[in-house]
Amino acid sequence: MIDLYDLNEKELEKFFEKIGEPAYRARQLINWLYKGINDISEITVFSNDLKNRIKEKAYIGRLSIVKKQLSKDRNTIKYLLKLKDKNVIETVVIKYRFGYTQCVSTQVGCRMGCAFCASTINGMERNLSSGEMIEQILAAQRDLGHKISRVVLMGSGEPFDNYDEVLKFVRCINSDNGLNIGQRHITISTCGIVPGIMKLADEGLQVNLAVSLHAPDDEIRSQIMPINKKYGIADILQACKYYTLRTNRRVTFEYALIRGFNDSIHHAVELARLLRDMLCHVNLIPVNEVNNQFVRPSEERIQEFAKTLQNRGISTTVRRELGSDIDAACGQLRRSYMNSIGK
Ligand code: SF4
Structure with a gap:
């Protein structure tokens, strides 16, 4: 069927x-x-x-809502959704002044092994189909009674590890006959799969590319992102430059700030040096404390880090706290559900 x-x-x-x-x-x-x-x-x-x-x-596939969590400020809604094969996935909707943004999962679990991420703890179960990604949006829209206007592929899974289904999904939701979500309102976030970035650059699309960088050098990055041993920072930045060359789009670099690990001013200076000739933006994310292994830096340090980048001409923002009271880190809700059913 x-x-x-x-x-x-x-x-x-x-x-x-x-x-x-x-x-x-x-x-x-x-x-x-x-x-x-x-x-x-x-x-x-x-x-x-x-x-x-x-x-x-x-x-007609339909994902059922197993659990729903609403943040105290009621602006972040996290859903745990059940798939046909009984696997569960997460999706998060965030209400902004300009509309609803949804963070969509692309795989059940993830095999990339990033040390700060709960989605990868049990590895990857399987890829999601494009339809299962579309159904995440429809499930949220049905529940909220509002249209989703922006989509970020930043939930569980590495989008470029499921490239064809992800691209099919992007084209379907962008179609004026589908959900009609503008390409510039769609963001694909990768942990740095170089061939995926290069391929996306040649698709003739105008989607946003976000790359999880999280470190100013390979030594630090490899400690928290095993994928760095395959695709190092120099190759990733080269691929990002190619993406900008082909699309004219600015690339966003995600940088999870971890106390005593990658949050010194020296690290900020190094990061600014790496990115100085790129059309880019840095999004600083004080780390979610998934397993006590990582601690977020003080507010003062976060601001100092941001200022160091900005003073060197790097467009930088600090991500505001989003639903930190509702297991908002990637994979946490799914993880607590799996624990509760003894998996
Ligand atoms: S951060 Fe993203 S790529 Fe890394 S393990 Fe988590 S879901 Fe996978």
């Missing part, structure tokens, strides 16, 4: 062709699918006969 959300417009046209229907049925179906309907029988423009023939081969 096929989950209809897994098919893009061209694939839906083929699907209808196979059951003897004209290609325009695909567009009709998409219009209904993206309203977030529950069942094929709700599609009033199709005859009962056609609906039955679709049901013989396909279904």
Whole structure:
């Protein structure tokens, strides 16, 4: 059986062709699918006969909400969603003045092994399909009664470890026939998979690229990000320059500040030196204390670090606290759920 959300417009046209229907049925179906309907029988423009023939081969995937946490300020909502195979994933919605931004997962778990991340503790279970990524957005929209206007691929999983499904998802949600989310409102965040960055640069898209850098040199980075042994900082920055060259887009570097590890002024100076000739932005993220191994720096140090970068011409912001009262770090809610069911 096929989950209809897994098919893009061209694939839906083929699907209808196979059951003897004209290609325009695909567009009709998409219009209904993206309203977030529950069942094929709700599609009033199709005859009962056609609906039955679709049901013989396909279904509408739906992720059920297992748990929902709301931050005290009510601006961050974290969902634990159950997939068809009973795996669970997380997605987070953040309410800003300009609308709702959703952080979408791309894999069940992750195999990248970043030391500060709860998503990777049990490794990677499997890739998510493009439809399962779309369904995360529809589940949130149904629950909130609001449209999601921005999407960041920053939930569990490394997007470039699931490249084809991620790109299919991006194109589907960007389509004016789909969710119509602008490319510049979509951000793909990677731990630094160089071939993925290079490939994305050549896709002819205008999406935002965010790279988790977290260190000013390979020695420090390799201690918390095993992937650095494969793709070192020099290669990542080279790939990011290529991304800017091809797309004219500024690259965002994420930098998790960890007390006594990568938060000294010397580290900030080194980071500024690395990035000085790049069209980029640095997003400083005081680390989430996942397992007591990492401690966030003092407020004073965070501001000092930011100032050091800014004084050297590097556009820098400190990420504001988002729902720190609701297991908001990547993978924490899923992890506490898995613990509760003894997995
Ligand atoms: S930070 Fe991202 S890439 Fe690293 S382990 Fe977590 S989910 Fe994977």
